[in-house]
Amino acid sequence: MHLMLLSLGLTEEEIDNTLIGDLSKIKNAMHLNSYPACPDPDRVVGLAPHTDTGFLAVLYHNGVSGLQVLRRKDDIGPTRWVTVPVVPNTLVVNIGDLMHVLSNGTFHNVVHRSTVNKTNQRLSAAYFFGPQVDVKVGPLSELTGPEQGLPLYRPVTWLELQKLKSTLHDKALQSMKIDGKIEELRKGA
Ligand SMILES: O=C(O)CCC(=O)C(=O)O
Numbered sequence: 463m464h465l466m467l468l469s470l471g472l473t474e475e476e477i478d479n480t481l482i483g484d485l486s487k488i489k490n491a492m493h494l495n496s497y498p499a500c501p502d503p504d505r506v507v508g509l510a511p512h513t514d515t516g517f518l519a520v521l522y523h524n525g526v527s528g529l530q531v532l533r534r535k536d537d538i539g540p541t542r543w544v545t546v547p548v549v550p551n552t553l554v555v556n557i558g559d560l561m562h563v564l565s566n567g568t569f570h571n572v573v574h575r576s577t578v579n580k581t582n583q584r585l586s587a588a589y590f591f592g593p594q595v596d597v598k599v600g601p602l603s604e605l606t607g608p609e610q611g612l613p614l615y616r617p618v619t620w621l622e623l624q625k626l627k628s629t630l631h632d633k634a635l636q637s638m639k640i641d642g643k644i645e646e647l648r649k650g651a
C-alpha cells in the first residue's frame with residue numbers, strides 16, 4: 463500500500479500523515495472460506511460477485527482454481543469473468559472499495575467471485591487491511607485540488623460503508639459520490 467501511495471505521487475512525509483502512516487488507525491480482518499467439491503459446479507455459487515470493502519485484500523488459497531475477476535468491456539472483448547490463474551507460492555492482492563475512494567478513483571476496486579471445483583475442495587484465506595471502523599476515509603487531499611480535480615466521494619468510515627453495501631450492494635460507492643443521489647438510490651434498491 464505504501465508503494466501504491468508513492469506511485470500516486472505522495473511523498474514519504476505525506477504518506478506518514480495518511481491513515482496508513484498512522485498504524486494505530488489500521489485494522490485487520492480475515493475470512494476463511496471453504497468451497498466443497500461439487501459434481502455439478504455450474505449450478506452452484508461459491509461466493510457471489512462482490513468488491514471487498516477495505517483498502518486491500520490479500521488472498522491465500524490451497525492451489526485449487528476458482529477465483530474469478532470481472533473484466534469490463536474493452537478492445538479484447540465484452541464484459542466477462544476471467545479465472546485468476548493458480549500460480550504456486552503466490553498471493554493474490556485485490557483492491558478494495560476504500561482504496562478506490564482514498565485514491566479518488568485511480569485504483570479500481572475489483573469485482574470478483576468464487577466458483578466451486580468439480581473434484582477438489584477449495585480453501586482460501588482472505589486478509590483484509592483497512593482503517594479502524596470509526597475513522598473516516600475520503601479522497602486524499604494530496605490528490606485533489608484545482609489542478610488534479612475535485613474529490614469524487616464523500617468520506618465514510620469502514621462501518622458506514624459496510625452498512626451502505628448491505629442495503630445498496632454494488633450501488634454503495636455511487637451513493638457516496640459527491641453529486642450522488644443517495645435517496646433516489648435507496649428507493650430503487
Ligand atoms: O475464495 C477466494 O478466492 C475469494 C474470497 C473472497 O473474495 C473473500 O473472502 O472476500
Ligand SMILES: [Fe+2]
Binds near residue numbers: 512574
Ligand atoms: Fe472478496
